Amino acid sequence: xxxxxxxxxxxxxxxxxxxxxxxxxxxxxxxxxxxxxxxxxxxxxxxxxxxxxxxxxxxxxxxxxxxxxxxxxxxxxxxxxxxxxxxxxxxxxxxxxxxxxxxxxxxxxxxxxxxxxxxxxxxxxxxxxxxxxxxxxxxxxxxxxxxxxxxxxxxxxxxxxxxxxxxxxxxxxxxxxxxxxxxxxxxxxxxxxxxxxxxxxxxxxxxxxxxxxxxxxxxxxxxxxxxxxxxxxxxxxxxxxxxxxxxxxxxxxxxxxxxxxxxxxxxxxxxxxxxxxxxxxxxxxxxxxxxxxxxxxxxxxxxxxxxxxxxxxxxxxxxxxxxxxxxxxxxxxxxxxxxxxxxxxxxxxxxxxxxxxxxxxxxxxxxxxxxxxxxxxxxxxxxxxxxxxxxxxxxxxxxxxxxxxxxxxxxxxxxxxxxxxxxx
Numbered sequence: 001x002x003x004x005x006x007x008x009x010x011x012x013x014x015x016x017x018x019x020x021x022x023x024x025x026x027x028x029x030x031x032x033x034x035x036x037x038x039x040x041x042x043x044x045x046x047x048x049x050x051x052x053x054x055x056x057x058x059x060x061x062x063x064x065x066x067x068x069x070x071x072x073x074x075x076x077x078x079x080x081x082x083x084x085x086x087x088x089x090x091x092x093x094x095x096x097x098x099x100x101x102x103x104x105x106x107x108x109x110x111x112x113x114x115x116x117x118x119x120x121x122x123x124x125x126x127x128x129x130x131x132x133x134x135x136x137x138x139x140x141x142x143x144x145x146x147x148x149x150x151x152x153x154x155x156x157x158x159x160x161x162x163x164x165x166x167x168x169x170x171x172x173x174x175x176x177x178x179x180x181x182x183x184x185x186x187x188x189x190x191x192x193x194x195x196x197x198x199x200x201x202x203x204x205x206x207x208x209x210x211x212x213x214x215x216x217x218x219x220x221x222x223x224x225x226x227x228x229x230x231x232x233x234x235x236x237x238x239x240x241x242x243x244x245x246x247x248x249x250x251x252x253x254x255x256x257x258x259x260x261x262x263x264x265x266x267x268x269x270x271x272x273x274x275x276x277x278x279x280x281x282x283x284x285x286x287x288x289x290x291x292x293x294x295x296x297x298x299x300x301x302x303x304x305x306x307x308x309x310x311x312x313x314x315x316x317x318x319x320x321x322x323x324x325x326x327x328x329x330x331x332x333x334x335x336x337x338x339x340x341x342x343x344x345x346x347x348x349x350x351x352x353x354x355x356x357x358x359x360x361x362x363x364x365x366x367x368x369x370x371x372x373x374x375x376x377x378x379x380x381x382x383x384x385x386x387x388x389x390x391x392x393x394x395x396x397x398x399x400x401x402x403x404x405x406x407x408x409x410x411x412x413x414x415x416x417x418x419x420x421x422x423x424x
Contacts, residue, residue: 007325014330020334024183028165036165037336041158045148047147050105058105059111061143072119073134075095075096082103086104087103096133110141119133120133190252192245217390218327226331227334235260256310257309258312277309279294287362289321290318291318294310313384345367346374353378353406364389364396
């Protein structure tokens with residue numbers, strides 16, 4: 001019987017076999033939440049020209065001095081400049097150019113007066129554009145003008161290698177004209193359920209059978225954290241079928257199985273792992289999720305590939321919690337991310353939690369904001385087979401190994417599964 005190891009020791013062993021994956025070039029809209037593998041410099045100023053920040057009139061600010069609602073300054077309108085067009089006329093004393101947001105600033109003008117500060121509404125009641133316009137408010141030089149290079153200067157480093165591409169960074173790439181970017185590729189993760197008792201979804205449920213939920217919850221977790229799940233189906237409780245099923249996933253970056261890691265007669269995943277690969281550990285001091293098998297398969301080719309394998313328990317809550325602690329972290333490291341810890345808060349417990357067997361407990365909780373902090377309450381029964389306890393939870397309250405009881409009102413660390421804006 002192997003000695004139970006701590007969560008930290010288990011995670012350290014897993015990450016020691018996980019490396020950052022190679023990079024690939026792909027369209028920028030497909031790069032969301034990936035790590036960029038290059039420095040990006042701008043080939044030009046953004047915006048490339050001085051342009052209008054408002055729909056209005058480009059004027060000489062000196063021509064608006066003394067303007068007010070009761071004393072408008074009248075200017076002749078000599079041209080209209082929509083966004084995407086270039087002005088052809090110069091603004092001279094006593095003239096103005098009607099301009100749309102984004103339109104390049106005409107030569108001679110140094111301010112844009114927005115429509116609301118002119119008498120355009122009165123002058124256009126009959127339709128058409130006015131030949132003259134009354135300015136109802138003084139304009140200072142630079143008013144409503146976006147300067148060339150105001151956002152990005154030519155040659156500037158706009159995105160640094162190693163940055164995670166969020167929607168804003170995708171927009172910056174588009175701003176500097178990039179249609180594609182070089183990013184650390186997403187890991188392909190094989191997902192396999194084991195057990196003769198399992199029936200796939202959409203199939204009739206005979207007596208003594210259960211639907212295969214683990215494959216779908218785990219595959220969804222893989223997708224949520226950036227990986228690409230490859231569903232291998234269900235492996236039956238015989239060694240040959242299990243080996244064949246696992247081998248079918250060894251062209252991926254990681255293999256995740258559920259079930260078959262306990263001490264029963266038909267729990268054979270860790271034995272297959274030991275036979276086909278190398279096993280590192282199979283018990284972790286945590287609840288739920290004590291029986292977790294970890295090891296690697298070595299695949300020979302032009303270059304030997306090491307495929308990490310995590311064998312989760314069959315109980316669905318144990319599997320999902322184990323994924324959050326271990327597989328999630330490995331996937332993030334493969335993607336080149338450096339922030340691996342889950343976000344967490346300190347919260348007061350609204351319920352009592354017992355810890356009788358010296359393992360670290362991860363209690364499923366609902367977190368809400370209170371005056372001065374956070375409150376965590378249990379989702380209900382905490383059995384490792386009660387998947388709805390995860391569906392209701394937005395956090396995992398961490399009860400350390402050496403704490404035998406958490407009383408109502410005690411403060412605990414809560415790993416956040418979700419940030420529910422209506423509550424947090």
